[in-house]
Amino acid sequence: KNEVEQSPQNLTAQEGEFITINCSYSVGISALHWLQQHPGGGIVSLFMLSSGKKKHGRLIATINIQEKHSSLHITASHPRDSAVYICAVASGAQKLVFGQGTRLTINP
Amino acid sequence: EPEVTQTPSHQVTQMGQEVILRCVPISNHLYFYWYRQILGQKVEFLVSFYNNEISEKSEIFDDQFSVERPDGSNFTLKIRSTKLEDSAMYFCASSGDIQPQHFGDGTRLSIL
Numbered sequence: 001k002n003e004v005e006q007s008p009q010n011l012t013a014q015e016g017e018f019i020t021i022n023c024s025y026s027v028g029i030s031a032l033h034w035l036q037q038h039p040g041g042g043i044v045s046l047f048m049l050s051s052g053k054k055k056h057g058r059l060i061a062t063i064n065i066q067e068k069h070s071s072l073h074i075t076a077s078h079p080r081d082s083a084v085y086i087c088a089v090a091s092g093a094q095k096l097v098f099g100q101g102t103r104l105t106i107n108p
Numbered sequence: 109e110p111e112v113t114q115t116p117s118h119q120v121t122q123m124g125q126e127v128i129l130r131c132v133p134i135s136n137h138l139y140f141y142w143y144r145q146i147l148g149q150k151v152e153f154l155v156s157f158y159n160n161e162i163s164e165k166s167e168i169f170d171d172q173f174s175v176e177r178p179d180g181s182n183f184t185l186k187i188r189s190t191k192l193e194d195s196a197m198y199f200c201a202s203s204g205d206i207q208p209q210h211f212g213d214g215t216r217l218s219i220l
Contacts, residue, residue, distance in 0.1 A: 033208060041197050043151075043211040086151065090122050094203065095164050098151040 001012030002027040004099040006087050012105045021073040021102045026068065030090050034061050034072050037084040037101065046072070046085075077106045110134045114200050114212035122220055124189050128217045131183045131200030140183045141201040141209065142175065144168070149201065157183065187217075195219045 003026040013019055024086070034046040046063040047054050049070075054061050058077075063070040074081055082105050088096040113132045121127045133140050142154040155175055162175065165206040174186045183202075187194055197216050201209040 031206075035211075040213070041145075041216070042213040043199060045208040045210065048208040069122050088151070094209075095141065095153045095166075096143075096151075096209065097153065098143075100150045 002029070002089055002091055002097045004087055004089055004097055006085075006099040006102050008102060009100065010103045010105075012107065013077055015078055015106055015108050017106075019077050019079050019081070019104065019106075021085050021087075021104070023070045023072070023099055024068060025087075025089045025097075026093075027071075027091060028065075028068075032063055032070050033088045033090070033096060034070075035086040035088060037086055039083075043086070051066045079106045079108050081108050110210075112200055112202055112210050112212040113199075114198075114215050116215060117213065118216045118218070119205075120218045120220060121190055123192055125208070127187050127190055127217065128186075129185045129198050129200075131185075131212055131219070132181055133183055133200065133202030133211055135181070137202035137204050137210070139163075139203045139205075139209075140175075141203075142185045143199045143201065145198040145199065145214075146193075146196045154185070154198075190219045192219050 005024045007022045031050045036044045058075045060073040063090050084101040085100045087099040115130045140157040145151045155169045156163045172188045176184050197214045199214045200212045203209040
């Protein structure tokens with residue numbers, strides 16, 4: 001059974017700061033997902049990756065398969081980035097195992 | 109951009125009643141999922157569905173739960189006799205082969 005741990009659980013930063021959220025998992029995976037959940041509850045997929053690094057706008061996701069670790073970075077953070085960021089992993093079958101989420105608050 | 113749509117957005121039901129949550133996945137997707145999130149907790153997998161049958165289910169998905177794809181477009185989750193602990197946000201998701209899952213906005217289920 002895969003365990004997914006995220007850190008930190010809560011993060012508050014000032015607008016413009018560089019943000020890093022970490023995710024560790026216990027068992028080998030086929031893919032890792034970063035998701036964003038807004039206060040209304042809806043979930044949006046940000047990245048799906050199985051190796052290396054992906055970039056989309058101000059968001060960057062990296063994964064180290066050997067160390068079973070992934071990071072999500074936000075450059076030039078903005079208040080609209082405030083949300084819960086969730087790491088989820090897939091092992092073989094497509095079902096996802098979720099971390100507990102990181103609540104990010106960006107103050108103006 | 110195509111979206112996964114879920115109805116209703118909020119369902120209030122008396123304990124012991126049956127409830128059906130509805131989802132319309134993205135039309136060319138092959139895999140369909142239900143997840144739930146109890147307030148303040150992490151999202152949990154319930155069931156995955158592929159080629160008109162359940163491909164995997166969790167311990168949570170007991171005999172009270174069932175899924176159907178009745179008409180080739182809708183994907184439903186039925187809870188036969190609801191319990192207080194079924195109160196949660198239920199998310200439907202769909203994906204193509206080796207692709208990110210697209211989530212609906214969820215149905216908030218409140219059991220009284």
